[in-house]
Amino acid sequence: MAGKIRITIWNEFYHEQRLAVVKEIYPEGIHRALADYLENAPDLEIATATLYDPHQGLPDDVIEKTDVLIWWSHLKHEEVSDAIVDKLHRRIIEGAMGAIFLHSASGSKLFKRLMGTTGGGKWREAHEKERLWVLKPGHPIVDGIGEYIELPHEEMYGEPSNIPEPDELIFMSWFEGGEVMRSGNAYTRGKGKVFYFRPGHEEYPTYYNKDVLKVIENAARWVAPLNAPPSITTGNVPSLEKIKGFHRDGHGNRIESV
């Protein structure tokens, strides 16, 4: 990106307004915790949006100014407007925007649309330890991260999960209770880049963890669109080489031509 990367952090913002335990940790919402950190990066420009804002926080002019979408949702996946999902999906495929999906956003309409699977899987709330081990130590998303990230308490998600094989598998989670989970998954869809990052149950202060925030910051730069992406032609294209082709006459019959 030549200028700043314009990031929109979208949050369902449901639990934080209703559950005391969540409100205590994220009094202004998960989106604000993320924004407070990301605003320190001079190359990033941060906006936030929630389900309860007008147009669910994503009117057309916001979508069109978003280079990177960060998405957190859990209970209200189905309330997100299909029309908005369509626009976001198209924007990613066209390479105008990248996206980061956090934790339970694996069940969001947009993520499932991009992945081609149905979501769902194993989970457990048992106040257990998670370690996210780095599998690709040379990848820009883990710049500044050690061998693993440790979170003292997290919700568990477990394999086998039906998300597709990522183009690059960057983190694998170990859980105290006995499971593993693909936890940092990089995908390309069309010209757009997508990163799924597992941690972030709303009842834990995960989004204050320095390593978790650093990964999200790195990922924002990684999914950001190119400065000069190719403009790709679609539809019926002429031949690049001279070949004998044909056209059709008024009856739909083929007539050879050069």
Add this chain to the structure above:
Amino acid sequence: MAGKIRITIWNEFYHEQRLAVVKEIYPEGIHRALADYLENAPDLEIATATLYDPHQGLPDDVIEKTDVLIWWSHLKHEEVSDAIVDKLHRRIIEGAMGAIFLHSASGSKLFKRLMGTTGGGKWREAHEKERLWVLKPGHPIVDGIGEYIELPHEEMYGEPSNIPEPDELIFMSWFEGGEVMRSGNAYTRGKGKVFYFRPGHEEYPTYYNKDVLKVIENAARWVAPLNAPPSITTGNVPSLEKIKGFHRDGHGNRIESV
């Protein structure tokens, strides 16, 4: 598969009934040309279905007895019932069925749902030569195939295309007019396997080509579900290891427990 692999070949069957040039090549439809060949394999059990059959050829009892779905469609993608697409999609994700998508079936509802992208791309009808080069010469899908398959006349599809990076890229097409295309693409979605195979424009006798048929036969065995797939638990699961967890009291507050 312990018994025979039960294959359902689904065909839009539109062009063959309306265009003389197509009817001449496939008088009983593309599905019958494929069936005629595949019925020779003693381990395969073949059925066919078309858009114009009752229930679009896919009533529940047919879906439930299909191990491998072979799909050809072009102009009538959008007429296929959403309810049927939902059922087929779920069956693939659950690993009860594999699927092979042929040629323009890349634009079908089901394929786009599985891939997460929007379809579309470059194409050209110019009576040109296609060569499908083998990129993974050890893969079971190319058993019995030489270095490449040559088709004297085919429709061109060209890169860049927005289909996702396959788990395994098995064929790459060379076109006389100057383009290339990922043409034999293997994917896993959930527990199900999916193979996309590019050639097969309705105006050419592609589905009589011995190599093309052999690839479809090989692919049918490759996408077929396992004899004994794992039964995967989902939802809230207990801890495999003893850890200190918690439950909630009547007010939604967490209470620690072992």
Add this chain to the structure above:
Amino acid sequence: MAGKIRITIWNEFYHEQRLAVVKEIYPEGIHRALADYLENAPDLEIATATLYDPHQGLPDDVIEKTDVLIWWSHLKHEEVSDAIVDKLHRRIIEGAMGAIFLHSASGSKLFKRLMGTTGGGKWREAHEKERLWVLKPGHPIVDGIGEYIELPHEEMYGEPSNIPEPDELIFMSWFEGGEVMRSGNAYTRGKGKVFYFRPGHEEYPTYYNKDVLKVIENAARWVAPLNAPPSITTGNVPSLEKIKGFHRDGHGNRIESV
């Protein structure tokens, strides 16, 4: 394979002859424990070989009759003859043979040659539990396996490891002590297939575990060469299409030709 798959199980066979604890578990060697199980499969033909046999168990006629090589080694990697490694390597690349590497065979000359990395990594002997979670539940290598394989006691290997990203990542290990490891890794090298399977420390009865044995049996079929692999031309090839080329005169100057 049209006939039986001819398997050669190669074992270093060092510890079993020297350490009481190992001899007690594998009195005739790890190779015999594997052979005893695999000999039950009617489509497999089993031979064994060890470092202490003439020609290190791998004279040319044995190599030339091996479709699948299963390899276990630990302390004596460097004693294996370079000439034998060259022959085995070439046979795999040419697609005449597949290979399965077990446990510490990740440090063998042949495996490192195939992978392009240096081996080495984290390990610990702490009598701890390992769970191998299935990540690709539709893959033929896990046919008949549940969600995970549990081994009550194993040696730990931990990530990050420098083995390359596998073409397919089939198992991920969870260790009681806090680590994870890519544990069932499928690779293609040239026309040959390679599978790395982590468990099998010599001081534990891992190779009597029914699931471990089933995976090795499945993998043997998966890495076995094709019935009819393509015969690939190399070197200077003529043009498939008519193009204006050139040859050289006696002075090395280019002369155009058609």
Add this chain to the structure above:
Amino acid sequence: MAGKIRITIWNEFYHEQRLAVVKEIYPEGIHRALADYLENAPDLEIATATLYDPHQGLPDDVIEKTDVLIWWSHLKHEEVSDAIVDKLHRRIIEGAMGAIFLHSASGSKLFKRLMGTTGGGKWREAHEKERLWVLKPGHPIVDGIGEYIELPHEEMYGEPSNIPEPDELIFMSWFEGGEVMRSGNAYTRGKGKVFYFRPGHEEYPTYYNKDVLKVIENAARWVAPLNAPPSITTGNVPSLEKIKGFHRDGHGNRIESV
């Protein structure tokens, strides 16, 4: 990289000094043509080295100051010192250096060591056209590149080739004579990144093509090591979780401990 990326362009520099046709195109060598372009980038610091320099251009202090190695070789692969190859290989695996291999450098000792295969394949000199089609239009290596790069005359390399499946396949070449080739291949080996870029036969002015140069520039940034890579522990590691382990007594017998 916090400071400049230190690039060493290594060239065999054989043909340019001996063949008139090559000398005419690259009078100071391929390395200088590349350097002339790359020196314009303010974030890159360029040095060159050749086979005929003392220590083959790669004494230890040069290796230790190289962040990115660019390698061109053809006829003199085998003359490169094994000791140098060992050092370069280790440096890549450790993530201290990335590498770009150009054209026939696919046959170099270092590239074959990293890939695990034997090199070799189809080739043809017929003055034919090459098009490199972009398969991953969102990848940083193709920033600023259109749908394809066209080279009016190049040497052909053809599939099937025995190089391993890349982690990311970025370019696919189309050749006038009828072949295709994986032409822009990204790999990770250990913590290091490797990019293979096909074009660049010495008898054509390929390394003056703006798109080819731009790809090499982009790739140099992409393979460059991280600012803060994880320092990875290897060898015998203590348990992260409390588990009951054991040590050995003076006789090699295991004694349980906590």
